[in-house]
Amino acid sequence: MPEWFSNEDSAFFKKYITPETWANILETHNHEVLRDECEANGIPIESVRHYWHKSKRISLFAKTDSEGLNKQQVFQRLFDSFKDYKIPTFQYPKQSLSSKCAIINLYDAHLDKIAIKAETGENITIEDNIFRYNQGFDTLLASVLTHNPETIIFPVGNDFFHANDFSGRTKRGTQIQYLASPEEAYALVCGVAVECIAKLAQTGAKVVIPFVKGNHDEDNVTILGFWLKQLFASAENVEFLPGRMQRNYYQYGKNLFGFAHGDKEKSKISDLPLLMAQEQPNKWAKTIYRKFFCGDLHHQFEYKFLSSKDRPGVQVAFLRSVGGSDKWHVDNGWTGIPKTAYAEIWGKDEGELAGFKVNL
Numbered sequence: 635m636p637e638w639f640s641n642e643d644s645a646f647f648k649k650y651i652t653p654e655t656w657a658n659i660l661e662t663h664n665h666e667v668l669r670d671e672c673e674a675n676g677i678p679i680e681s682v683r684h685y686w687h688k689s690k691r692i693s694l695f696a697k698t699d700s701e702g703l704n705k706q707q708v709f710q711r712l713f714d715s716f717k718d719y720k721i722p723t724f725q726y727p728k729q730s731l732s733s734k735c736a737i738i739n740l741y742d743a744h745l746d747k748i749a750i751k752a753e754t755g756e757n758i759t760i761e762d763n764i765f766r767y768n769q770g771f772d773t774l775l776a777s778v779l780t781h782n783p784e785t786i787i788f789p790v791g792n793d794f795f796h797a798n799d800f801s802g803r804t805k806r807g808t809q810i811q812y813l814a815s816p817e818e819a820y821a822l823v824c825g826v827a828v829e830c831i832a833k834l835a836q837t838g839a840k841v842v843i844p845f846v847k848g849n850h851d852e853d854n855v856t857i858l859g860f861w862l863k864q865l866f867a868s869a870e871n872v873e874f875l876p877g878r879m880q881r882n883y884y885q886y887g888k889n890l891f892g893f894a895h896g897d898k899e900k901s902k903i904s905d906l907p908l909l910m911a912q913e914q915p916n917k918w919a920k921t922i923y924r925k926f927f928c929g930d931l932h933h934q935f936e937y938k939f940l941s942s943k944d945r946p947g948v949q950v951a952f953l954r955s956v957g958g959s960d961k962w963h964v965d966n967g968w969t970g971i972p973k974t975a976y977a978e979i980w981g982k983d984e985g986e987l988a989g990f991k992v993n994l
Contacts, residue, residue, distance in 0.1 A: 711817075719865070721828065721832045721865060721866075722828075722829055722832050723832075723836065724832065724833050724836045725836075726779070726836060726837045726838070728838060729782050729838075730782060731782050731783065731784040731838065731839060732781065732782045732783065732784060733784060733887070733981065733982040733983075734781050734782070734783040734784065734785075734979055734980065734981055734982065734987070735783055735784070735785040735786070735787065735886040735887075735889065735979070735980045735982070736778035736781065736783040736785070736786045736787070736839075736977060736978070736979055736980075737786075737787045737788075737891065737927070737976075737977065737978045737980070738771065738774050738775065738778065738786065738787070738788050738975075738976075738977045739789060739927055739953055739975065739976040739977070739978075740767060740770055740771060740774075740956045740975045740976075741789075741792045741793075741927075741929030741953045741954070741955060741956065742792055742793045742848075742929045742955035742956065742957050743763070743767055743792070743793065743794050743955075743956050743957050744763070744793055744794075744795070744796040744850070744955075744957035744958070745760060745763045745764060745767060745794060745795065745796070745819075745822070745823045745826060745957070746760055746763075746795055746796045746797065746819035746820070746822070746823055747763065747796040747957060747958060748760065749958055758958045760819055760822055760823075762958070763957065763958060764822065764823075764826055766956065766958070766973070766994045767826060767956060767994075768826065768829075768830075769992075769994065770956060770975035770992045770994050771830055771833075771975070772833075773975075773992045774975055774976070774977040774990055774992055775833060775834070775837075775977075777977060777990045778977050778979060778990070779837060781979045781987075781988065783839055783979065784839055784840060785839055785840045785841075785842060785886055786834050786837065786839045786840070786841050786842070787842045787843075787844065787884060787886075787891065788830065788831065788834055788841065788842070788843055789843070789844045789845075789846050789882075789893050789927070790827055790831075790843050790844070790845055790846070790855070790858070790859070790862070791844075791845050791846035791847055791848055791851070791855040791895070792846045792848050792895050792929050793848035793849065793850040793851055793895070793929070793957070794823065794827070794848070794851060794854075794855055794858070795819075795820075795823055795848075795850065795851035795854040795855065795858075796850060796851070796957075797816075797850060797851060797854070798850060798851050798852060798853050798854055799853065799854070800816035800817070800820070804849060804850045804851075805847075805848075805849055805850065805851070805852040805853065806849070820854070823858075824858055824861060827858060827862060828861075828862065828865060831843065831862065831866060831872065834872075835866065835869050835871060835872050838871075839871070840871050840873065841869075841871055841872045841873065842873050842875065842884055843862070843872065843873065843874045843875065844875040844882040844884060844893045845859050845874070845875065845876070845878075845882065846882060846893050846894065846895055847878070847880070847895060848895045848897070849895060849897040856878065859874065862874065880894060881893065881894045881899075881909065881910075881913065882894070883910070883913070883914045883917060885914075885917040885920065885921060886980060886982065887921075887980075887981070887982030887983055888920070888921050888922045888923055888982065888983050888985070889921055889922075889923045889924070889925075889980050889982075889985060890910070890914065890917050890918060890921040890923070890924040890925075891924075891925055891926075891927065892906070892910050892924070892925070892926040892927065892948075893926075893927050894926065894927075894928050895928065895929055896928030896929045896952055899926075899928050903950055906926050906948060906950050907924075907947055907948040907950075910924060910926065910948055922985065923980070923985035923986065924947070924948040924949070925948065925949040925950075925951065925986070926948060926949070926950040926951065927951055927953060928950065928951065928952045928953070929952065929953050929955065953974070953976055954971065954972060954973065954974040955971075955973060955974075956973050956974065956975050956994055957973065958973070972993040972994075973993065973994040974991055974992065974993050974994070975991070975992045975994060976989070976990070976991055976992075977989070977990040977991075978990070
């Protein structure tokens with residue numbers, strides 16, 4: 635087993651990507667009339683996703699679960715593409731690194747979300763989303779590099795994708811408005827993550843990637859982590875943190891950072907300091923400055939907890955989304971809120987030193 639394929643990856647694939655998943659489910663849910671009609675009209679039966687069946691006894695809507703076949707085809711093509719894939723190269727001036735850590739946060743990107751003008755007032759494509767995301771990332775990266783950080787933390791996930799699978803559903807199975815081509819969208823979104831990490835890796839700093847599972851795209855992000863670990867297996871300065879935990883933590887000097895999507899944390903904000911202390915007791919004891927970064931709410935607010943005079947406590951920040959508005963946002967009145975990307979600079983022993991924001 636290669637080094638980049640962790641026990642966590644293995645457990646995930648054993649659970650979700652089984653031989654049964656790869657099987658063409660149409661074979662086990664065969665409908666004779668459907669097959670006859672497809673053959674008579676020259677329609678490939680594997681392209682059928684849903685149909686009405688009407689008889690003297692019943693009229694019903696049948697939907698074939700073709701996700702397994704789609705995923706098999708997509709993943710096979712991705713595997714094949716790795717044979718010739720080369721990580722893009724970028725040039726950054728070599729500078730002496732300082733005892734500082736940078737955190738670049740672009741939360742709730744929903745990069746494969748498409749908006750229609752008739753429903754939202756503007757047309758937004760995947761390419762528009764990617765352009766805006768890269769613009770924010772590049773601007774923040776240029777800003778933090780002026781501080782020559784020795785470590786750069788870049789959380790990946792947090793509803794990076796709009797859907798959890800290739801049928802336009804969230805992790806909980808909620809059907810959402812999904813207008814993109816699933817395979818093309820998946821490849822494009824994966825490419826954004828690869829390019830961002832490639833840029834970070836070539837700055838000379840240590841790069842830390844926490845995977846933060848969202849409520850829309852938990853499985854897609856986990857599989858994305860699989861590709862990223864493989865692609866950057868030879869990059870000695872890139873570290874991937876575990877991707878299946880609800881909350882992820884990283885210690886830098888006297889600083890402790892927590893990363894969570896926020897969908898489960900927003901109802902128990904006052905408990906987050908205690909959760910951090912319980913889940914990371916050793917790191918808690920060694921740090922003075924602590925901060926939780928959350929999203930999901932798509933708007934910004936902060937809490938600061940002071941536990942006692944000599945125990946500074948924890949800041950909890952819910953960050954704005956960088957994703958565009960679709961029909962759901964417009965219908966529910968989530969309009970006019972800036973799309974904001976964030977970056978911060980932390981001293982190894984001094985805590986937070988500087989912050990940057992980019993409204994997209």
